[in-house]
Amino acid sequence: MSDQVKFLLNEDDIPKDWYNIVADLPEPPAPVLHPGTGNAIGPDDLAPLFPMASIMQEVSAERTIEIPTPVREIYRQWRPSPLYRARRLEKALDTPARIYYKYEGVSPTGSHKPNTAIAQAFFCKEEGVKRIATETGAGQWGSSLALAGSMFGLEIEVFMVRVSYDQKPYRRAFMETFGATCHASPSTLTESGRKILADNPNSTGSLGIAISEAVETAAQRDDTKYSLGSVLNHVLLHQTVVGQEAMRQMELAADYPDIVVGCTGGGSNFAGLSFPFIGAKLRGEQDVKIVAVEPANCPTLTKGKYAYDFGDTGNLTPLVKMHTLGSAFLPPASHAGGLRYHGMAPLVSQLVNLGEINPTAYSQTDCFDAGITFARAEGIVPAPEANHAVKGAIVEALRCKEEGASRAILFNLCGHGYFDMQAYTDYNSGKLEDYAYDESEVAMALAGLPSIS
16 A cells, blocks of 8 residues: 555535534524624624625524535535545654545645635625625635635735735735735724724734724725635635545545544634534534644633634624634734634634533644654645644644554645745744743733623
8 A cells, every 4th residue: 555545536526515513513602792782683784794695604503505506616626625644644653543634735725715715705796796805814815715706706805914914925926816905914004904003013913903904994885895714604614515525535544533633723724624523423423532723822722711702803893702812912923824813713612612622732833843744754835824733633643652542533734835935944944933922911802801791
């Protein structure tokens, strides 16, 4: 048998429906609240920001939601994505564990993000929307929405977190190649951005700030909607094509994961892989351990509070119940820009609170150490964000070695790192630093949480 084994499906095996874990939760999600009244909001309250199709998916409790044919047809360009048995990595670690990874780097933008970008752009086009405003951290989401906008003839305006805007010029070039406009955030184009810059002219930005700018921009124009690349229920829903395919591919491998690992920033790629497996567990079909790995300098799940908070720094969004470090918290600069978010998806947060997910955190350099080990064994350079999932999988594999246990480990290699080589240059030259999060700053941010039980 070859060192690396790829389990492939054909185009007919692309899921026909998205999986909605809300249907299998032991209790319904906490309601989304209006920031002014504290009352639960309904679909009409969200209509100024999102197309109605996305809103109805956001509030749905149906177990399956049909994927529109035009969306599924575009998925065919890169789906089903491959699942690999990482035999070379197993050998390098000298572990009895069986390690598998689902590789989302085969998409046109090199990550999992088009799975929802295509869907959201389609729903906007169907509703007659002309423009979409959004934010992006490391650029994977902005790249994906730029691609989707070009496919459906939509204008895309992206607010990119300043530290990533400076670190990753090729991501900006990618967005612009597909016709999108990209701004460094915080910017002088919005009231939210100007306020941040007035307080800190050298702000490196954050996803929370960029969200504020995009929401403000969308709210000011009738022809514009807002699109989010993570966190919200409908975004996580769209990503479940990943986990559904992985389930079928594990059948081809005549195996089933004992452990599923994913990196977590806002929660979309993690949920995409893990939710179908968690759903099976909740239905009593198959047990599995779920591990969520986050950056130690933005430890939302491991250090944050499960409470109602704003999804953005400017406090323009509705209030959602989630694990949060406080909307005012500004994470330290790091190359894993897609994970620098103060909050976590409400559905992921709820499952952590229910004990269905095991959160853990690792430093930036530890994750790059793992990414280098993986690259040298498997021949793929992971994105900085994906290195966190690699680290989590290696930790679990070495635990199997210590215990002499042959367990199956599945993780999501959610994107490649070929737009992020400056990060590897810094790592290889010894310049990559670990930035500790400021506990006092988190305490201050948490002290300012909305007073809602």
